[in-house]
Each structure stands twice: as structure tokens, then as C-alpha cells.
Amino acid sequence: MKLAEIQEALKAKLIVGDDKLGLSIEAGVGCDLMSDLLSRPMVGVVVLSGLNNLQVIRTALIAGAAAVVLVRGKEPDPEMVSKAQSHGLPILSTPFTMFTACGRLFQQGLRGI
Amino acid sequence: MATLSKRYSIKAKDYLRAGEISIEVQGILKRIGFDAQLIRRVCICAYEAEMNVVMHGGDGTLHLFLDNDAIGLVVKDSGPGIENIALAMQEGYSTASEEAREMGFGAGMGLPNIKKNSDRLKIDSQRGRGTVVAISFEVKGRAGEQE
Numbered sequence: 001m002k003l004a005e006i007q008e009a010l011k012a013k014l015i016v017g018d019d020k021l022g023l024s025i026e027a028g029v030g031c032d033l034m035s036d037l038l039s040r041p042m043v044g045v046v047v048l049s050g051l052n053n054l055q056v057i058r059t060a061l062i063a064g065a066a067a068v069v070l071v072r073g074k075e076p077d078p079e080m081v082s083k084a085q086s087h088g089l090p091i092l093s094t095p096f097t098m099f100t101a102c103g104r105l106f107q108q109g110l111r112g113i
Numbered sequence: 114m115a116t117l118s119k120r121y122s123i124k125a126k127d128y129l130r131a132g133e134i135s136i137e138v139q140g141i142l143k144r145i146g147f148d149a150q151l152i153r154r155v156c157i158c159a160y161e162a163e164m165n166v167v168m169h170g171g172d173g174t175l176h177l178f179l180d181n182d183a184i185g186l187v188v189k190d191s192g193p194g195i196e197n198i199a200l201a202m203q204e205g206y207s208t209a210s211e212e213a214r215e216m217g218f219g220a221g222m223g224l225p226n227i228k229k230n231s232d233r234l235k236i237d238s239q240r241g242r243g244t245v246v247a248i249s250f251e252v253k254g255r256a257g258e259q260e
Contacts, residue, residue, distance in 0.1 A: 034220075053216060055217050055218070062135055062139065
């Protein structure tokens with residue numbers, strides 16, 4: 001699934017990563033616990049999170065995740081945006097809740113890690 | 114490849130900077146051209162250890178060593194120490210503060226994740242005397258210098 005399709009399925013606002021919409025996403029994970037993100041390989045994985053702080057961005061970078069989606073319309077602060085930009089990590093924001101957002105992606109064929 | 118030794122300071126409770134050192138280590142390892150899986154393992158360990166110092170430790174340091182066949186991390190802090198290391202190694206056991214939990218940490222996965230991702234792990238700690246976590250990784254078939 002392309003990042004652009006994820007954006008569409010989630011009616012998401014793209015905050016960082018204009019040039020990354022063609023990225024292939026292999027799987028998804030919904031996660032607010034950062035150590036959980038570090039417990040498995042995250043290559044090609046989109047991370048949906050309700051946690052909206054710099055640690056989500058840093059953890060996604062360390063884990064090697066492909067993109068971050070903030071749920072419930074949360075928007076990143078400027079520091080998160082600049083960190084993600086400097087490392088080429090896309091950030092999207094969806095109005096849906098975690099459950100609904102994950103469900104919509106699953107319905108489109110994206111699977112869990 | 115030349116050996117490398119780099120030391121960073123970690124400040125306790127500095128959640129604004131927490132994790133930055135590990136991201137810098139990731140950049141160094143990527144520039145040298147190590148295998149992506151190996152970089153991921155090293156950086157997960159660095160990050161978990163760095164977060165442990167920020168969450169529990171007094172101030173501390175992270176020391177990165179590289180040579181031809183190994184990558185080493187030594188993370189020291191002057192915090193309260195670990196009373197029961199065997200218990201701290203159990204998944205789900207945590208003494209993290211509410212503040213740490215709000216940041217998405219404190220799930221009791223830090224040391225278990227370090228153990229899982231490292232080739233060698235040694236923890237030296239006593240109550241009231243701080244903690245030293247020494248982690249190493251074998252390097253096989255490195256991609257070589259990229260720059």
C-alpha cells in the first residue's frame with residue numbers, strides 16, 4: 001500500500017513528507033508504548049499513535065519506521081516537525097480515533113506487524 | 114577502519130533531549146556503512162539505555178566504541194541503582210515515574226529489549242551507587258566505508 005493510499009483512507013493531513021507519498025508501506029502498528037515499537041523490526045511499517053510528542057518521532061527513527069500517523073486530529077509541535085523533516089520521516093494527522101484508523105487501514109488490506 | 118571512541122553526557126529528567134544521543138549514534142553508524150539490522154539493534158539498545166538514565170538515573174554518560182569486529186556501548190549513571198537486577202530484567206517490571214509513562218516509556222521493556230538486541234550485556238549496579246550497563250555487538254561482514 002502506498003503512503004498516498006493511507007493518507008486517503010485516513011482522510012489525513014500530510015504534515016511532513018510531500019515527496020514521500022509514493023512510499024510503499026508493508027504493514028501497520030497502533031502503539032502508544034514506545035518500547036513496544038522497539039521490540040520488533042519496523043522496516044516499511046506505518047506507526048499510528050495517540051502519543052503526540054518528540055519521543056514518538058525519535059522512537060520511529062530508531063525503530064526504522066516508514067511513517068507516523070497521529071490519531072484523533074493531533075498535530076505535531078514545531079520541534080517534532082523539524083526533527084521529522086531533517087530525517088525524512090513523513091508525519092500525517094488523521095481525524096479518526098486509533099481504533100477506527102487501524103480498522104480503515106485493515107479494511108484496505110494493510111496488515112499488522 | 115579506524116577505531117572510534119566517543120563519549121556523550123546524558124542529563125537526568127531532560128525529556129526534551131532524551132534520545133538525541135542515540136539518533137546521533139545512528140547517524141555515525143549509517144555513515145560508516147554498517148549493516149542496517151546491526152545498526153537497528155545497536156540503536157535500540159542505545160536508546161533504551163539512554164532513556165533509562167533520563168528516567169531513573171542521576172546524570173550519566175554514554176560511551177560508544179567501535180573497532181573492526183565489535184561495537185560497544187557503556188552507559189553509566191549516578192542514579193539510585195537497581196535493587197534487584199533479575200527483577201528489572203523481567204518484561205513488564207517497571208519503577209518508572211508517571212512523567213516517564215506519559216512520554217510512552219515505563220512499560221518495563223527497556224532492559225529486556227537491550228538483552229534481546231545485544232550479543233553481550235553486563236549490568237553492574239548497587240543500590241545508591243549508580244549503574245553501569247555494558248553492551249556489545251559482534252560485527253560481521255560490514256559494508257565498509259560509504260564516505
